[in-house]
Amino acid sequence: MEPKTGTLRLKTGLAEMLKGGVIMDVVSAEQARIAEEAGATAVMALERVPADIRAHGGVARMAGVSKIREIQEAVSIPVMAKVRIGHFAEAQMLETMGVDFIDESEVLTPADEQFHVDKFAFKVPFVCGARDLGEALRRIGEGAAMIRTKGEAGTGNVVEAVRHMRLLTSSIRRLTTLRAEELMTEAKSLGAPYELVRWVAENGKLPVPNFAAGGIATPADASLMMQLGAEGVFVGSGIYKSADPARRAAAVVRATTHFRDAKVLVEVSADLGEPMVGMEIDRKKEETLLQTRGW
């Protein structure tokens, strides 16, 4: 047999395997072990969680090589890591290190204000953030194998993730009601590749798995996003900025699986300790928003 590697099927295939699961931000091997023990399907290696990036400012870059290696050594589940938008050299490093999935992320400081990474040039799959259908299809057009809402990372406030997921799913529903001749104009106004617009209109979903991220802090937040159509959840600051990370992590995992069962939600949410302190999001202060990075 002549084996093929790095195909789109293998890339979206790994994203399929992560469905119904929780991907957790970690900044150390110890946090990675806690996440795996709690039932995370993957960990996201970072230098700092988004709440600290927000608090401390400065340029946020890909995590250091030794940090990523230490996390890869610590767990058997897939290890993801973030690169700056457009920073294909960071992505080349992660691929060489055998990272399982790359997040081209607005949480880090963008390296390119015009262009995202050509994700088809890589064997490793990419996930990208999106606020609406046009943005999601542009990233898929560049080769992303998974989409997540941007939300507003590091705030512990789920409102932006809800906005992005609702906008995405209602735009998808609307596309399925259009006539064939209306789709080209729709592609133009979405700023999205026509072939992908047509695929979505015919299938009523994105061609890659669609997860929720950005501000998820409680088991109920995870359930909310899943009920709104997310196929899995990313949790960042919400775990390690809470009083009892191990317990909260396990609770979010169960809430994501049993997202329609309010009894399970009540059970896992009892005696969880304090959640992270959330913050209000002022959408008028664009310089404070991470979601407007990328296009």
Next chain:
Amino acid sequence: MTPTIGVLALQGDFAAHATALEAAGARGVECRTAAEVARVDGLVIPGGESTTLLRLLAGSGIEQAVRDLLGRGGAVFGTCAGAILLAREVAAPAQSSWGLLDIAVERNAYGRQVESFEGAVPGGRFGPEPLPVVFIRAPRIRRVGTDVETLLALEGEPILVRQGRVLAGTFHPELAADRRVHRAFVELTARKGAAAEARRP
């Protein structure tokens, strides 16, 4: 009669399996509780993360429900993480499993995601057409017991095996368009009863 086949939907690519089962002539339903497993004729345990599955299975009563399902003549099919869960022994790292199938597996044995691969293997008993195989951070079967039959192999190594009414594969037939493996499982599920009784030790 169309068999009802559950897909364990705790975590993983359960949606792809449900679609494949429907295409193969079964009614596919998602199962998240032991009570839901108690209502199906067969069960697919999908790919996903086996550590996550173990965590979500703990205290759920699902393991007993699966043993009961086999006891009443039902069938079980595990792919990738599902095969790991069904195995007798698991290595790299060692973890607990159900031991419903006499095989030893090694996790992530082909390497990390960049080493994931796809191709086609000779169809064997599934017919002359080559069968597409998709391996994603896949395990390898390192030992098969004497009662275990190898249905498909890749370069001499078993990748799809069966022991009685338990089927397990290290690849993902649900991610390819070829439905022969799912059809075989639907048939195995439909042949409920006598065959199962004869095979029980």
